[in-house]
Amino acid sequence: MILEGKVWIFGDNIDTDAIIAARYLSTTDPEELAAHLMEDIRPDFPKLVGRGDILVAGSNFGCGSSREHAPLAIKGAGIACVVARSFARIFYRNAINIGLPILECEEDLTGLASGEDHLRIDLERGAITHLQSGREYRASPFPPFMREIISRGGLVGYVQARLNKQ
Amino acid sequence: MSNGNGSTMVEKILASGAGVKKAVPGDLVNVQVDLALGNDITAPVAIKEFQRFGLDRVFDPEKIVLVPDHFTPNKDIAAAEQAMVLRRFAEKYGIRHYYEVGRMGIEHALLPEQGLVRPGTVIIGADSHTCTYGALGAFATGVGSTDLAAAMAIGEAWFKVPVTIRFEYDGTLPDWVSGKDLILATIGRIGVDGARYRAMEFAGPVIEKLSMDGRLTMCNMAIEAGGKCGYVQPDQITFAYLEGRVTEPYTAVYSDDDAVYEEVISFDVSMMEPQIAFPPSPDNVRSVSEAAGIKLDQVVIGSCTNGRIEDLRVAAKILKGQKVHPRVRLLVIPATQQIYSQALEEGLLSVFVEAEAAVSTPTCGPCLGGHMGILAGGEKALATTNRNFIGRMGHPESEVYLSSPAVAAASAVAGTIVHPEEVI
Numbered sequence A: 001m002i003l004e005g006k007v008w009i010f011g012d013n014i015d016t017d018a019i020i021a022a023r024y025l026s027t028t029d030p031e032e033l034a035a036h037l038m039e040d041i042r043p044d045f046p047k048l049v050g051r052g053d054i055l056v057a058g059s060n061f062g063c064g065s066s067r068e069h070a071p072l073a074i075k076g077a078g079i080a081c082v083v084a085r086s087f088a089r090i091f092y093r094n095a096i097n098i099g100l101p102i103l104e105c106e107e108d109l110t111g112l113a114s115g116e117d118h119l120r121i122d123l124e125r126g127a128i129t130h131l132q133s134g135r136e137y138r139a140s141p142f143p144p145f146m147r148e149i150i151s152r153g154g155l156v157g158y159v160q161a162r163l164n165k166q
Numbered sequence B: 001m002s003n004g005n006g007s008t009m010v011e012k013i014l015a016s017g018a019g020v021k022k023a024v025p026g027d028l029v030n031v032q033v034d035l036a037l038g039n040d041i042t043a044p045v046a047i048k049e050f051q052r053f054g055l056d057r058v059f060d061p062e063k064i065v066l067v068p069d070h071f072t073p074n075k076d077i078a079a080a081e082q083a084m085v086l087r088r089f090a091e092k093y094g095i096r097h098y099y100e101v102g103r104m105g106i107e108h109a110l111l112p113e114q115g116l117v118r119p120g121t122v123i124i125g126a127d128s129h130t131c132t133y134g135a136l137g138a139f140a141t142g143v144g145s146t147d148l149a150a151a152m153a154i155g156e157a158w159f160k161v162p163v164t165i166r167f168e169y170d171g172t173l174p175d176w177v178s179g180k181d182l183i184l185a186t187i188g189r190i191g192v193d194g195a196r197y198r199a200m201e202f203a204g205p206v207i208e209k210l211s212m213d214g215r216l217t218m219c220n221m222a223i224e225a226g227g228k229c230g231y232v233q234p235d236q237i238t239f240a241y242l243e244g245r246v247t248e249p250y251t252a253v254y255s256d257d258d259a260v261y262e263e264v265i266s267f268d269v270s271m272m273e274p275q276i277a278f279p280p281s282p283d284n285v286r287s288v289s290e291a292a293g294i295k296l297d298q299v300v301i302g303s304c305t306n307g308r309i310e311d312l313r314v315a316a317k318i319l320k321g322q323k324v325h326p327r328v329r330l331l332v333i334p335a336t337q338q339i340y341s342q343a344l345e346e347g348l349l350s351v352f353v354e355a356e357a358a359v360s361t362p363t364c365g366p367c368l369g370g371h372m373g374i375l376a377g378g379e380k381a382l383a384t385t386n387r388n389f390i391g392r393m394g395h396p397e398s399e400v401y402l403s404s405p406a407v408a409a410a411s412a413v414a415g416t417i418v419h420p421e422e423v424i
Ligand code: SF4
Pocket: B070, B106, B107, B108, B127, B129, B303, B304, B305, B363, B364, B367, B368, B385, B386
């Protein structure tokens, strides 16, 4: 799967409260949640972000609570992929399980120009290309079954497909 | 210890669960789960997702465990409705390991006690403290509700194979220093994300002598260091504990001598004092002497961390013939019905009642600020639980300190945080 989009840059230790504040947890609707994505740390973000954009962050992205609302809000905003140096463990699981592609890339991409630079991401090869300069970064590639989860829209779709086959 | 081509216990368990020869850190594997657990908060969400599959069966009714423990005995109508979702689901799908009030206990104390946890197995639970079962040589970790739904349907879960940090404890444990103090000291040293994504292997002479209850306490709090799991390799203490509990066969798995560890962190425990985690974070750890004089309103002895029989015995030893300080409310919550009944037989419960403690039926209750002992604004509690985040036990302006059962019992008598020696 190849994704291509504009980047939005965030720093280290972006916690689940920053991604979606607890006061909005009374809904699980991705679009309603997306209207408040990153609201407390970048109030204009819900208006700026567009379908297919790529979120780039530093280390420990998604730390804090285990709420599945955090990746849901990101997915609901149309973000195609999150690239970070590292993710908090349960955020990582939850993102994959709801069908949000995320990649860990050791190299620091947070120096890119937010809202301007574009990346192309090849999930199979774990290759990230900076479109303006052609520079390539390496990330851990997705194994086939994880790609299948993502392409089925999440774990529930993946399991459903497995069950249908049986 | 050399760093070579060998594998850790967790790498081996995940490889065998995934049906591959070798699994190395960073690999993503899809593994068969031997047990999938949910409680009255997380299972209703998973059950809702599960219903989307339209299945008339679960993957294996013997391998699913449902425990209504958080808000039970039902604290209000919403809790009653949630507990009912579990009960109905258990009836409909023939889930044998469903534990009703009066027979239940806090999940992470209950599963080992009931013989459901076997060395070498893979256990997932939609509860972060599922890591407790590593004390018996299992790979056990907390997951989300969607994971539980999928596991109930197909009996599989996916994992990224973690790197392992080995923690070695040398020296002799001083009196009144326990597994709880070891794990608090460890979290204090490495921080709440010090073991993020990582497996934590607990080893060394001190662990080799540590009781099973102490090991369960340590593995329980691996998550407070961000760990994916914590574990102790099986040994005679493990096998003695399993004797008479586990009926199904199992194969114990061990780390190779040349296993690769990311890091080895050593502790000399001989001079260790009892440890206290100050609010509002489990890594805000200091020695008990630095907490001396902090006035308490409530003391809680219980939870999946420290509500086992050994914990109650130590508390009773200190409370025998004493009275709880007039300003303090002491709550004692045996973690399971079996522990409750054993404490009754051993006369521990009468020690608590005579000391003027309130003894409760098993429940998570105050541990997560659910019910049965919520704090008012400005109140301070000392608890044997595992988290002391802001508002964890009630009002956002209340404070929770974490300690061992010995320190908790002694401090309930003194009315302030003290070393057990000062009371006995
Ligand atoms: S006792 Fe506390 S930490 Fe343990 S399962 Fe219950 S709420 Fe969670």
